[in-house]
Amino acid sequence: MRLTTKGRYAVTAMLDLAVHANDKPVPLADISQRQGISLSYLEQLFARLRREGLVLSARGPGGGYRLSRPAREIAVVHVLNAIDEKLDTTRCEGRGDCQNGQVCLTHDLWFDLSNQIHDFLSRITLGELVERRTVRDVVARQDARLIERPVSLV
Numbered sequence: 001m002r003l004t005t006k007g008r009y010a011v012t013a014m015l016d017l018a019v020h021a022n023d024k025p026v027p028l029a030d031i032s033q034r035q036g037i038s039l040s041y042l043e044q045l046f047a048r049l050r051r052e053g054l055v056l057s058a059r060g061p062g063g064g065y066r067l068s069r070p071a072r073e074i075a076v077v078h079v080l081n082a083i084d085e086k087l088d089t090t091r092c093e094g095r096g097d098c099q100n101g102q103v104c105l106t107h108d109l110w111f112d113l114s115n116q117i118h119d120f121l122s123r124i125t126l127g128e129l130v131e132r133r134t135v136r137d138v139v140a141r142q143d144a145r146l147i148e149r150p151v152s153l154v
Contacts, residue, residue, distance in 0.1 A: 016034055090110040
């Protein structure tokens with residue numbers, strides 16, 4: 001298994017949303033600036049996240065996105081599943097036909113690893129990540145950097 005850029009960006013963007021979602025929706029442009037993720041890519045990811053019921057959108061001035069439920073109820077695995085990120089470490093996608101239609105020598109090892117990864121990511125919620133000191137330190141640094149360097153309107 002290799003976590004793709006899509007998976008990393010989706011989790012990063014959802015964590016940013018969880019941190020910054022207070023009383024009003026968070027514009028994707030703000031997440032794009034803070035995290036260095038292209039706005040068009042975020043739009044694609046958030047379309048999927050909205051379809052899967054993880055976020056709600058608000059249009060118009062002051063619009064943006066918010067979590068559909070408390071951050072403590074959204075596990076990292078929910079985000080990855082919503083964007084079709086595979087957590088499978090087997091070569092055969094768990095089918096057991098990895099070596100000429102038969103189970104390979106290490107199939108059970110990789111299958112068990114896939115289950116461990118899934119279980120691990122099922123137990124970590126966005127709410128728990130928001131509370132981590134290291135996450136708070138990064139948020140403070142990113143927010144301070146944006147204040148120091150205002151957005152150009154040209």
